[in-house]
Amino acid sequence: MRTTLLRASLGLALLAGGLPVAQAQAADVQRGRQLFESRCGGCHSLDQNRVGPALGTVVGRPAGKQADFAYSPALSRATHGWTPEKLMAWLTDPEALVPGQAMGYRLAEADDRRDVVAFLQSLATGQPAR
Numbered sequence: 001m002r003t004t005l006l007r008a009s010l011g012l013a014l015l016a017g018g019l020p021v022a023q024a025q026a027a028d029v030q031r032g033r034q035l036f037e038s039r040c041g042g043c044h045s046l047d048q049n050r051v052g053p054a055l056g057t058v059v060g061r062p063a064g065k066q067a068d069f070a071y072s073p074a075l076s077r078a079t080h081g082w083t084p085e086k087l088m089a090w091l092t093d094p095e096a097l098v099p100g101q102a103m104g105y106r107l108a109e110a111d112d113r114r115d116v117v118a119f120l121q122s123l124a125t126g127q128p129a130r
């Protein structure tokens with residue numbers, strides 16, 4: 001009797017572990033960090049302005065206001081703050097969010113956007129990137 005129960009719960013656990021659904025939906029901060037380095041790192045660093053502004057403190061910051069960065073007039077006039085939702089919209093289509101902006105880049109894959117934003121958010125909340 002006990003053995004059957006054990007087998008049943010073991011089977012369930014294996015089944016649950018084998019289903020990729022939950023994993024596919026949870027943001028992957030470590031993958032986001034790698035994507036940031038490979039896809040954004042050509043223009044952005046976390047702590048220095050380069051071709052694009054430093055992004056280590058972007059979550060919660062007002063758009064177009066990083067000190068000492070020469071923004072396009074369009075982005076410097078923006079009035080929104082960088083919430084995770086706004087970052088998703090920006091990475092989906094920067095021109096749709098801020099017409100006249102100067103970042104000629106976007107992330108076409110929703111999974112990529114989700115993970116990069118989760119990584120940037122992990123910096124803002126002080127939670128270590130896993």
Ligand code: HEC
Binds near residue numbers: 043075076090091
């Ligand atoms: C080809 C260079 C380039 C790449 C690649 C690039 N960016 Fe940018 N990014 C820029 C430039 C230039 C600006 C400033 C745009 C402006 O002034 O209108 C900018 C602005 C931004 C801003 C607005 C920041 C602020 O202070 O308002 C965010 C957020 C951002 N980029 C995120 C990203 C992320 C995340 C990636 C990677 C997925 C990325 N960018 C890839 C060039 C780039």
